[in-house]
Amino acid sequence: MVFHLLDKDELQFPFHEPSLFQDxxxxxxxxxDPEVIRSAYLKTIHALIEEYRAACASNLIDYxxxxxxxxxxxxxxxxxxxxxxxxxLDMNCDFLKPLxxxxxxxxxxxxxxxxLTQRKAIPRKFSAxxxxxxxxxxxxxxxx
Numbered sequence: 001m002v003f004h005l006l007d008k009d010e011l012q013f014p015f016h017e018p019s020l021f022q023d024x025x026x027x028x029x030x031x032x033d034p035e036v037i038r039s040a041y042l043k044t045i046h047a048l049i050e051e052y053r054a055a056c057a058s059n060l061i062d063y064x065x066x067x068x069x070x071x072x073x074x075x076x077x078x079x080x081x082x083x084x085x086x087x088x089l090d091m092n093c094d095f096l097k098p099l100x101x102x103x104x105x106x107x108x109x110x111x112x113x114x115x116l117t118q119r120k121a122i123p124r125k126f127s128a129x130x131x132x133x134x135x136x137x138x139x140x141x142x143x144x
Contacts, residue, residue: 001062001107004052008067010128013038023129030129072111
C-alpha cells in the first residue's frame with residue numbers, strides 16, 4: 001500500500017501575491033506570481049498524482065492520497081473502510097490476524113515518522129519547486 005502525503009497548499013495552491021518559493025530539499029528558489037503559474041502547477045501536480053495512481057494500480061498496489069491536515073485516525077479509517085467496501089477486508093476477523101497488524105504497522109510507520117518530525121512550516125517553503133522548473137527547459141537561477 002502507498003499512502004501519498006501532500007500538504008493542502010500543494011493540492012490547492014492558494015497563494016495570490018507574488019512570492020519567492022523555496023524548495024524544502026534543495027537550494028532552489030523561484031520568484032513567481034502565483035496567479036500566472038497556478039493552472040500550470042495544478043495541471044502538473046494532478047498529472048503526477050495520476051501517474052503514481054496508475055503505476056500503483058498496474059502493480060496491484062493500493063494507492064491512497066491524503067492531505068497532511070487530515071488526522072492519521074481519519075486517514076486509516078477511510079482506507080480500511082474502502083478496503084472493506086471492496087470485500088478485501090473482513091473487519092471482524094482479518095483485522096485481528098498478526099500478519100495484517102504487522103502490515104498495518106509497517107504502513108503507518110512512515111506516516112508517524114512524518115507527523116512526529118514535521119516542523120512548523122515557514123511561509124512559502126514549497127516542495128514542488130522542482131516541478132515548476134520541469135515546466136520550463138531553463139535551469140533554475142540559484143541567485144534569485
